[in-house]
Amino acid sequence: MIWRIYDAFISDPLIVEKVVEDGIKFYEYPPTGDVSGLYIVIASLDVPKPSDYADNKWLTKDYLYQIEAWSKVEADTKVVAEKIEKIMWEQFGFFQNGGIDEYDQDTGIYRDARRYRGKQYVI
Numbered sequence: 077m078i079w080r081i082y083d084a085f086i087s088d089p090l091i092v093e094k095v096v097e098d099g100i101k102f103y104e105y106p107p108t109g110d111v112s113g114l115y116i117v118i119a120s121l122d123v124p125k126p127s128d129y130a131d132n133k134w135l136t137k138d139y140l141y142q143i144e145a146w147s148k149v150e151a152d153t154k155v156v157a158e159k160i161e162k163i164m165w166e167q168f169g170f171f172q173n174g175g176i177d178e179y180d181q182d183t184g185i186y187r188d189a190r191r192y193r194g195k196q197y198v199i
Contacts, residue, residue: 077139077196078102081118084167090159091116094152106146111185114147114156127195136195139170144189150179157188170194
């Protein structure tokens, strides 16, 4: 699933325009001292869980991801976080389920971290 999310992000022109080369990371955070562009961090917060049963078989898996946008430009961070939210809903049916919006005064980094929950059929 994580690769499907990644592929959806690299297919979006706005994300391609705003994110630095190799700026979409899995579980790995950019070094805070060297944030010269925009980064996206995709992290699974739980293992996929079987869900929705019929005839003694599960039909879906339930996923929980945290997807973060990091940059030193607040407007860029926000526009990419909003685009991520739109992609997660329109392409995967994942809804936003909390998150955090913060600014680190020491590094000058804006971080928008949103959590997304959704189900995908296993068949």
